[in-house]
Amino acid sequence: MRLNDEERAMLAGALGAVRRWAISHQVAVGEFFDAADFVPVSQAHVMADTESLGEAGVRFLEGLAGAPEAERRVRVPTITDPRGLDFAVYRRLGQTPEMAALEQRTIEALRGFGVLMTDTCINYQTIMAPVRGEHMAYGDTGVVIYSNSVLGARSNFEGGPSALAAGLTGRTPRYGYHLDACRCATRRFRVTAIPRDLSQWGALGGIVGEACGSYWEVPVIEGIEAVPSSDALKHFGTALASFGSVALFHIPGITAEDAVFAGSPPPAITISQDGIAAFLGRYAAPDAKLDLVVFGAPQLSLFEIEAVARALDGRRVHHETTVLVTTSPEIKHAADRMGLTSRIEASGAVVAQGICFYQSYAREMADANGWTRLMTNSAKLVNIIAGYGYRPTLASLERCVDSAVAGRVL
Numbered sequence: 001m002r003l004n005d006e007e008r009a010m011l012a013g014a015l016g017a018v019r020r021w022a023i024s025h026q027v028a029v030g031e032f033f034d035a036a037d038f039v040p041v042s043q044a045h046v047m048a049d050t051e052s053l054g055e056a057g058v059r060f061l062e063g064l065a066g067a068p069e070a071e072r073r074v075r076v077p078t079i080t081d082p083r084g085l086d087f088a089v090y091r092r093l094g095q096t097p098e099m100a101a102l103e104q105r106t107i108e109a110l111r112g113f114g115v116l117m118t119d120t121c122i123n124y125q126t127i128m129a130p131v132r133g134e135h136m137a138y139g140d141t142g143v144v145i146y147s148n149s150v151l152g153a154r155s156n157f158e159g160g161p162s163a164l165a166a167g168l169t170g171r172t173p174r175y176g177y178h179l180d181a182c183r184c185a186t187r188r189f190r191v192t193a194i195p196r197d198l199s200q201w202g203a204l205g206g207i208v209g210e211a212c213g214s215y216w217e218v219p220v221i222e223g224i225e226a227v228p229s230s231d232a233l234k235h236f237g238t239a240l241a242s243f244g245s246v247a248l249f250h251i252p253g254i255t256a257e258d259a260v261f262a263g264s265p266p267p268a269i270t271i272s273q274d275g276i277a278a279f280l281g282r283y284a285a286p287d288a289k290l291d292l293v294v295f296g297a298p299q300l301s302l303f304e305i306e307a308v309a310r311a312l313d314g315r316r317v318h319h320e321t322t323v324l325v326t327t328s329p330e331i332k333h334a335a336d337r338m339g340l341t342s343r344i345e346a347s348g349a350v351v352a353q354g355i356c357f358y359q360s361y362a363r364e365m366a367d368a369n370g371w372t373r374l375m376t377n378s379a380k381l382v383n384i385i386a387g388y389g390y391r392p393t394l395a396s397l398e399r400c401v402d403s404a405v406a407g408r409v410l
Contacts, residue, residue: 001030001173002037010169016071018064022165029162030173039135039174043077044167045123046115047139048160049359050084050102058106065112072113078167079118079127080110081140082299082326082356089352093324094368095361115167119354120328122299124151125230127330132256135178137166141247142238142298142380144177148248150233152256154178157215157247176215177247184262185250187212191223193273197396198304201232202239202379203279207271209244220250220259222268227254231301238298239379283382283394285409289320291371292390293404294357295397296326297381302334304397305351309340311401312347318407322369323349326357349404357381362388375400375409 009015010023026038050058065072084103085095107117118127121140124147130136132152138144139158147153156176158166166172176182189208195201208219219240228236228251240246250259295308308325317323325344327335332353335341341351358381365371366389374390376382377400382392393409403410 001027001035007038007169007171016067018067018072019168021064022168025161025165026169026171026173030175033173033175035173035175037174038171039178040171041076041135041137041166043079043128043130043136043138044074044158044163045079045081045136045138045140045143046110046160046163046167047081048106048110048164049082049356050099050106051359051361052160053106055102058102058109061106061109065109072168074114074167075170076167078113078115078164079120079123080115081119082121082359083107083119083354084360086352086355089350092350093352093360094365099361113164113167118328120299120330121356122234122301122328125234125301126328135172137163137172139163141241142234144247145237145241145249146234148177149237149250149255150230181262182216183218183248183257185218185220185259185265186261187217187219188266188268189219189221190268190270191221192270193276194224194226195232195276197377198231198235199280199377199379199394199396200276201228202235202377203276203394204271205236205239206243206379206383207275207279208249209240209242209246211269212244212246215245215247217244217246218248218250219246220252222252224251224254231304234298234301235379239383242380242383280394283392285373285391285393288373288391288393288409290318290373290375290403290406290408291321291369292374293321293323293400294326294374294376294378294381295400296324296357297376297378297384299356300325300327300331302331305331305335305340305344307397308401309343311398312344312349315347315401315405317348317404321404321407322371323347323404324357325349325351326355327351327353329353358384358388362390366390373409375403
């Protein structure tokens with residue numbers, strides 16, 4: 001890789017051991033992907049949940065954070081993905097004091113770098129959305145695909161160490177979706193029926209993702225003329241990234257960039273309402289006892305929080321079913337102020353801030369609470385959560401609420 005004078009100085013240790021680690025890590029990543037050089041970034045987003053870090057990972061962070069302040073402070077605004085637990089509700093969910101202690105150590109270490117503890121996977125809806133052409137170093141796949149596609153920013157999927165390194169150096173290797181060539185369309189899909197709710201937008205993302213199945217595929221989705229909401233595009237994108245590892249999509253006339261093919265456009269694959277229904281049908285479990293309903297992954301926007309509150313108003317969750325609603329700390333504060341949190345919790349549901357369910361010791365919570373059957377309106381979550389021992393069902397928000405009240409899958 002071509003390095004400028006400052007980058008060579010960092011690599012030589014002239015700016016301290018922490019930045020030397022950071023740039024060394026980035027050089028290794030860049031050389032793996034044949035990056036020619038680095039590109040400056042204006043923001044980094046770190047995935048560092050304690051379930052993934054474990055004791056060894058937390059000690060690694062603590063070791064770096066023990067350096068002199070001038071050597072460890074991030075150079076660009078650096079924010080965090082959801083954490084492993086919410087200290088206000090973790091005991092109610094069957095999480096342990098040991099988990100909380102590891103979480104607190106991680107928070108203290110990250111704060112030592114000057115990282116802003118935003119604890120969210122929807123920073124584009126709550127913190128500061130990037131603009132077209134802005135280079136970022138984002139970790140969460142849902143953040144990357146939304147920012148690349150809807151907003152026209154530029155980021156690859158950055159692993160936790162790589163995102164922290166980008167915060168420390170203010171740059172990232174110039175490969176992948178930082179390059180014009182990688183942003184060209186490669187696949188075509190034509191939709192003949194517009195999804196009716198967020199679970200169907202997620203189902204559509206899952207169908208396209210499974211057909212692509214590669215980080216380097218860039219699908220074009222045709223036939224969508226009415227502009228979807230931010231939440232619809234969020235659920236579509238997170239499912240597309242989850243089922244297909246896709247980091248960029250184009251919807252002509254709606255997303256930020258033109259859908260340009262490097263060569264002749266390939267034939268389009270048609271997706272009908274029957275296809276969406278069949279995808280949902282894969283997760284059907286009529287009349288099964290319902291242990292848990294999760295609204296999250298991605299975290300809920302304020303509008304989604306309000307929709308959950310409306311659906312639960314005047315109702316009571318079945319005594320054998322748990323309802324968990326997760327959102328960002330900023331939206332939780334707004335929901336508290338507007339009375340939405342109290343309306344939701346009056347039903348017996350739990351509202352948690354700053355967490356993501358599958359990054360929160362999901363298997364341990366299942367064991368502690370006897371949870372097996374999970375229902376959600378997030379296609380991303382149903383794709384992930386079976387690996388933690390759950391049997392997931394995908395349905396609309398309204399059907400999820402009706403089922404939670406009944407205590408069984410309706």
